Each structure stands twice: as structure tokens, then as C-alpha cells.
Amino acid sequence: QVQLVESGGGLVQPGGSLRLSCAASGSGFSLKHMGWYRQAPGKQRELVAIIISGGVTNYVDSVKGRFTISRDNAKNTLYLQMNSLKPEDTAVYYCKVATYVMDYWGKGTLVTVSS
Numbered sequence: 001q002v003q004l005v006e007s008g009g010g011l012v013q014p015g016g017s018l019r020l021s022c023a024a025s026g027s028g029f030s031l032k033h034m035g036w037y038r039q040a041p042g043k044q045r046e047l048v049a050i051i052i053s054g055g056v057t058n059y060v061d062s063v064k065g066r067f068t069i070s071r072d073n074a075k076n077t078l079y080l081q082m083n084s085l086k087p088e089d090t091a092v093y094y095c096k097v098a099t100y101v102m103d104y105w106g107k108g109t110l111v112t113v114s115s
Contacts, residue, residue, distance in 0.1 A: 002026035002104040004095050009109030016085050022078040022095030022106055032098040036069060036080045038091035049080060085113045
């Protein structure tokens, strides 16, 4: 079993920055990859960024150059540094951990970009 707790969301003005964190707890699982997803009101959940074994990362085109995903293995924590935020980045952001048995999701943290 894996438990995930996201934090770091909030209200920020356009052009501002936020850093999301996802603390993972649990044991006895083999990790495939970890990622951040988001779901805006009235839209489907979409992949924002993913990090796989070896530290390889990938991003949705709309956040490339602005967002950075990283992982601290010692702290079992996943991060998403978000810079140059835009109103269209407003969404609930979810952390996901994929193992070779099943996927685990956090409950989400709300990011609102507005002046």
C-alpha cells in the first residue's frame, strides 16, 4: 500500500510561482514511475509531468520550460516547481505513483492562478 499526500497549492497571480509536494509513505512496492496530473473545471484529467526510473522526465507541451518535476528519494517526496503560471494552469493537481501492481493517487491540491 502507498499513501500520497499533496501540498503546496494555493492562489497565485499570473506570472507567479508555486512548488507542489507529494509525500509518499508505504513499503513493499516496486516503483515504475511517478507523475503529476491536473484536472481543470469541466475538463478531463491530464498528465502534466512524469519522472521514471533513472530520472528521465517528460512534460505536456503546455508546461514545457515553465514546470519542473523532481524527486527526493531519501524523503520519498515528489515535487513540481511551477513558474510563470498562467490562468489556464488553474486546476486540481494530483500526484500519482505507478507500481507494477497498481496505481495510487493522492487527493489533490488546488492551484488557482488569478489576479
